[in-house]
Amino acid sequence: xxxxxxxxxxxxxxxxxxxxxxxxxxxxxxxxxxxxxxxxxxxxxxxxxxxxxxxxxxxxxxxxxxxxxxxxxxxxxxxxxxxxxxxxxxxxxxxxxxxxxxxxxxxxxxxxxxxxxxxxxxxxxxxxxxxxxxxxxxxxxxxxxxxxxxxxxxxxxxxxxxxxxxxxxxxxxxxxxxxxxxxxxxxxxxxxxxxxxxxxxxxxxxxxxxxxxxxxxxxxxxxxxxxxxxxxxxxxxxxxxxxxxxxxxxxxxxxxxxxxxxxxxxxxxxxxxxxxxxxxxxxxxxxxxxxxxxxxxxxxxxxxxx
Amino acid sequence: xxxxxxxxxxxxxxxxxxxxxxxxxxxxxxxxxxxxxxxxxxxxxxxxxxxxxxxxxxxxxxxxxxxxxxxxxxxxxxxxxxxxxxxxxxxxxxxxxxxxxxxxxxxxxxxxxxxxxxxxxxxxxxxxxxxxxxxxxxxxxxxxxxxxxxxxxxxxxxxxxxxxxxxxxxxxxxxxxxxxxxxxxxxxxxxxxxxxxxxxxxxxxxxxxxxxxxxxxxxxxxxxxxxxxxxxxxxxxxxxxxxxxxxxxxxx
Numbered sequence: 435x436x437x438x439x440x441x442x443x444x445x446x447x448x449x450x451x452x453x454x455x456x457x458x459x460x461x462x463x464x465x466x467x468x469x470x471x472x473x474x475x476x477x478x479x480x481x482x483x484x485x486x487x488x489x490x491x492x493x494x495x496x497x498x499x500x501x502x503x504x505x506x507x508x509x510x511x512x513x514x515x516x517x518x519x520x521x522x523x524x525x526x527x528x529x530x531x532x533x534x535x536x537x538x539x540x541x542x543x544x545x546x547x548x549x550x551x552x553x554x555x556x557x558x559x560x561x562x563x564x565x566x567x568x569x570x571x572x573x574x575x576x577x578x579x580x581x582x583x584x585x586x587x588x589x590x591x592x593x594x595x596x597x598x599x600x601x602x603x604x605x606x607x608x609x610x611x612x613x614x615x616x617x618x619x620x621x622x623x624x625x626x627x628x629x630x631x632x633x634x635x636x637x638x639x640x641x642x643x644x645x646x647x648x649x650x651x652x653x654x655x656x657x658x659x660x661x662x663x664x665x666x667x668x669x670x671x672x673x674x675x676x677x678x679x680x681x682x683x684x685x686x687x688x689x690x691x692x693x694x695x696x697x698x699x700x701x702x703x704x705x706x707x708x709x710x711x712x713x714x715x716x717x718x719x720x721x722x723x724x725x726x727x728x729x730x731x732x733x734x735x736x737x738x739x740x
Numbered sequence: 741x742x743x744x745x746x747x748x749x750x751x752x753x754x755x756x757x758x759x760x761x762x763x764x765x766x767x768x769x770x771x772x773x774x775x776x777x778x779x780x781x782x783x784x785x786x787x788x789x790x791x792x793x794x795x796x797x798x799x800x801x802x803x804x805x806x807x808x809x810x811x812x813x814x815x816x817x818x819x820x821x822x823x824x825x826x827x828x829x830x831x832x833x834x835x836x837x838x839x840x841x842x843x844x845x846x847x848x849x850x851x852x853x854x855x856x857x858x859x860x861x862x863x864x865x866x867x868x869x870x871x872x873x874x875x876x877x878x879x880x881x882x883x884x885x886x887x888x889x890x891x892x893x894x895x896x897x898x899x900x901x902x903x904x905x906x907x908x909x910x911x912x913x914x915x916x917x918x919x920x921x922x923x924x925x926x927x928x929x930x931x932x933x934x935x936x937x938x939x940x941x942x943x944x945x946x947x948x949x950x951x952x953x954x955x956x957x958x959x960x961x962x963x964x965x966x967x968x969x970x971x972x973x974x975x976x977x978x979x980x981x982x983x984x985x986x987x988x989x990x991x992x
Contacts, residue, residue, distance in 0.1 A: 463958070491965075493963045498791075
């Protein structure tokens with residue numbers, strides 16, 4: 435049995451596997467499939483100040499080894515999340531979750547974060563400044579270093595828990611954004627969010643997704659995620675949670691070798707609701723086979739090759 | 741914890757009319773179905789391509805068998821159509837709410853095109869309960885009519901075709917009116933324009949099964965949420981696919 439435990443700011447985890455926001459609801463939905471206490475942590479559905487219905491349907495299309503989505507941050511709003519969703523989560527989960535926060539302007543993020551930081555079941559917050567599917571805020575904030583720093587600083591000022599900032603891959607220089615949010619006080623970085631993409635109906639020429647563009651994720655983007663985590667984890671001194679197309683224990687190990695201190699699993703949950711417990715088991719088996727006792731020994735193992 | 745996943749064995753996979761297949765699956769997981777109108781979500785193969793599962797309605801079922809009818813619509817259903825008896829499929833079973841509101845005396849089941857199959861399993865169960873059932877099935881033309889004989893063995897069955905080559909010319913609504921069908925409730929599954937037309941004509945007493953592009957099929961991705969009158973939204977995969985006619989927002 436390998437030791438899979440990792441420690442991140444605000445999160446003392448028995449293993450590094452965290453279901454990614456937007457693919458795991460508010461967690462409790464998955465307790466119909468397995469005991470969600472086996473997870474390292476979980477990143478909850480993106481929460482905004484006001485309730486949001488999200489984008490019109492269709493919101494989903496498919497691509498080679500991946501999924502294109504444009505949900506548009508559908509959620510019942512922070513007050514309802516606290517009143518209903520977190521109550522349901524506590525009934526089935528005793529660990530600490532990550533609250534993922536969306537918004538249209540700095541003040542939205544600040545007010546939402548100020549409410550969620552008070553919840554005992556929340557170990558850390560994750561600032562989603564990288565959602566490609568909302569027309570205000572979202573990715574616009576995460577693609578400009580100055581704006582990314584501003585929202586990070588403003589949120590840090592009102593919360594008592596560690597803050598992770600979730601970065602977009604839809605930028606020329608992801609390292610610049612990462613350094614800007616580190617400088618602004620981020621305690622960690624989670625990356626990558628989805629890549630902006632499209633699909634068309636070849637008969638009508640119409641975009642399949644009603645929002646026209648969507649965010650692409652799944653195994654197809656795994657090498658892109660690895661490259662970005664590799665770059666950022668060497669440029670900052672805060673931990674990076676790596677994600678983007680992780681589907682197996684081997685993928686998770688590779689992501690940690692790239693420099694991630696923990697991993698998030700997104701799309702894989704949608705195709706296989708049992709993906710996370712399976713990945714945890716596969717990581718253990720793989721490390722045993724490799725003769726590695728502590729998962730922390732492999733974090734950033736690739737960085738030695740200059 | 742309820743189980744949802746099983747690896748079911750294909751008993752047969754036969755073409756009913758060009759491009760339309762009936763498949764029977766066998767395995768203990770069939771018992772996870774709790775109501776007609778629930779659906780299954782099939783992983784087409786072990787590879788990453790196609791990536792997503794394919795949600796499919798259920799034609800009929802018992803404790804160890806699930807039958808479905810599907811049309812070849814794209815890459816996934818094409819691969820499915822080439823599967824041979826004996827092959828196994830990774831299937832999530834018993835998803836969605838299904839038709840649970842069934843305490844009526846006289847009903848009609850309304851199926852449109854490839855939305856017809858779940859009406860068969862439903863009609864069978866309603867008849868077994870002693871409900872008086874008639875079926876109204878709508879198709880494009882005589883060329884794509886299927887399962888008429890099977891329905892006729894269960895109950896009086898009325899067909900409509902858009903091009904008038906068989907049965908009533910027009911929609912299922914025309915067939916309902918032409919045959920003066922009386923009912924205290926109706927159940928429907930079919931293309932959205934058909935469901936919308938039913939809600940417009942009969943707003944108070946229907947249960948309608950909707951279709952949507954789904955990411956997961958079990959409530960995690962929010963890909964299939966639709967607006968309803970009773971709540972801010974319902975997920976077609978969990979709080980649906982069956983919605984009641986008084987909560988449906990037309991073109992919602």
